[in-house]
Amino acid sequence: MDQIKHARRNLSLRKSLVLYIAAFVVLALALSVTTISLCDSRINAIKVSYPAHGEKYYLTNRQGEQLGDGVFVSNAPIAYSEHDKHMITLLEILSIVAAPLYSAFCIIAAVLLFYRNRLKRPLAELYAASEKVSDNDLNFTIDYSSNDELGQLCKSFETMRATLAKNFSEMWRQVEERKQLNAAFAHDLRTPLTVLKGYNEMLQASDDPQTWETAVTMGRQISRMETYVSSMSNLRRLEDTRPECRAILLQPFLSALYQSMEMICKQKGKMLCLQNSVPAARLSIDTGFVLRVSNNLIANAVRYARSRITISFALRDNGLLLSVADDGKGFDKDALPKATSPYFTEETDRFTHFGLGLYICKLLCERHDGYLRIENVSDGAKVIAFFKSSAL
Numbered sequence: 001m002d003q004i005k006h007a008r009r010n011l012s013l014r015k016s017l018v019l020y021i022a023a024f025v026v027l028a029l030a031l032s033v034t035t036i037s038l039c040d041s042r043i044n045a046i047k048v049s050y051p052a053h054g055e056k057y058y059l060t061n062r063q064g065e066q067l068g069d070g071v072f073v074s075n076a077p078i079a080y081s082e083h084d085k086h087m088i089t090l091l092e093i094l095s096i097v098a099a100p101l102y103s104a105f106c107i108i109a110a111v112l113l114f115y116r117n118r119l120k121r122p123l124a125e126l127y128a129a130s131e132k133v134s135d136n137d138l139n140f141t142i143d144y145s146s147n148d149e150l151g152q153l154c155k156s157f158e159t160m161r162a163t164l165a166k167n168f169s170e171m172w173r174q175v176e177e178r179k180q181l182n183a184a185f186a187h188d189l190r191t192p193l194t195v196l197k198g199y200n201e202m203l204q205a206s207d208d209p210q211t212w213e214t215a216v217t218m219g220r221q222i223s224r225m226e227t228y229v230s231s232m233s234n235l236r237r238l239e240d241t242r243p244e245c246r247a248i249l250l251q252p253f254l255s256a257l258y259q260s261m262e263m264i265c266k267q268k269g270k271m272l273c274l275q276n277s278v279p280a281a282r283l284s285i286d287t288g289f290v291l292r293v294s295n296n297l298i299a300n301a302v303r304y305a306r307s308r309i310t311i312s313f314a315l316r317d318n319g320l321l322l323s324v325a326d327d328g329k330g331f332d333k334d335a336l337p338k339a340t341s342p343y344f345t346e347e348t349d350r351f352t353h354f355g356l357g358l359y360i361c362k363l364l365c366e367r368h369d370g371y372l373r374i375e376n377v378s379d380g381a382k383v384i385a386f387f388k389s390s391a392l
Contacts, residue, residue, distance in 0.1 A: 013118060013149050013150065020110040020111075021110045023110070028099070028106035031106075032098045036099075046084050118148070125154060126157060129142050133161065133164070141158060141161075142154045142155075193222060193225055200218050200222055243289050244286050246284060248284075249282055250320070251278065251280055257291065258276075258311065260295075261294065265302060268302045274311055277313065279315070283319075284389045285320060293365060294324075297385065300383070301383075305380070306326075310326075311323070320387045321385075322384070322387070324382070324385075325381065327380040330376040340374065358372070370386035371386050
């Protein structure tokens with residue numbers, strides 16, 4: 001019995017479906033023959049229940065003697081009762097439609113049984129596995145041991161899952177190693193930079209003009225290295241941070257945010273336009289994340305805008321949508337896909353700007369289950385930041 005079950009489970013889906021249909025077709029034929037026979041028997045029983053009528057004829061031998069009971073011969077139809085007439089009609093129709101009805105029902109039953117026994121479980125396993133993979137959960141296994149086509153597909157999916165889990169583990173190990181390496185690099189650079197800074201201050205006190213000029217140049221480069229080391233340390237802390245959401249009234253927070261941006265624009269001689277379509281509502285967000293992203297975006301916009309910056313707030317998909325647009329030259333076509341990469345910048349002077357602003361914005365938005373999108377518009381560039389609200 002176990003061998004039969006094992007052979008049936010390992011049978012290909014095509015052969016299995018053919019066997020299911022063949023078995024139910026045989027069942028349909030048997031049911032059809034049985035039904036037709038029963039209908040004919042019932043019709044005959046109804047006809048026999050009525051007395052014979054008409055003229056009776058007998059067979060005779062050469063001597064004129066009657067042979068047998070004779071036979072009634074009549075051209076007039078038998079006068080059946082209404083009930084029996086309807087019953088005969090119904091039985092005749094049933095005997096005609098029995099074969100196609102049983103065939104249809106049996107084929108449907110074969111397909112449903114085939115789906116339940118051969119398709120339902122592996123499809124459920126694959127669906128559950130795909131849901132877990134989409135949620136970045138690879139801590140599971142697919143348990144389906146058949147050798148049919150879906151069994152082979154499940155084995156392939158399990159192999160893919162194991163490979164992904166191994167690759168993700170290796171990737172996270174490398175990411176952690178990179179973080180630790182960057183932290184160690186930033187930490188180890190502080191001591192020699194401090195020593196160099198001390199010697200540089202001594203050199204700047206020299207009365208020799210050439211020595212002083214060289215020391216000033218060295219001082220600028222040392223300051224740049226200090227800024228770079230500080231940015232590496234801050235970036236590592238940001239990569240490990242998570243939002244701490246709390247429910248707030250949006251309008252007071254957005255008003256304060258707009259006033260802060262307006263002050264920055266006035267200091268740089270730029271006009272700030274506001275588009276606020278947010279109703280009086282409460283939203284659960286991390287205001288620190290939103291504030292840092294908005295400050296980075298307005299700082300970039302002020303640096304590149306000619307005269308006008310437009311900021312807009314909106315509620316979208318259970319979250320806050322913030323966009324900042326400027327009337328500058330926009331992003332270069334080749335630079336646009338790389339704009340959010342770390343340490344990427346289009347500026348030639350990298351003394352104060354290391355190309356981390358948009359990368360930090362993207363990082364914070366994604367940590368807040370949102371996104372950052374950058375696009376060129378007709379009169380400049382536009383950056384859209386979305387922060388998804390947590391459950392209130």
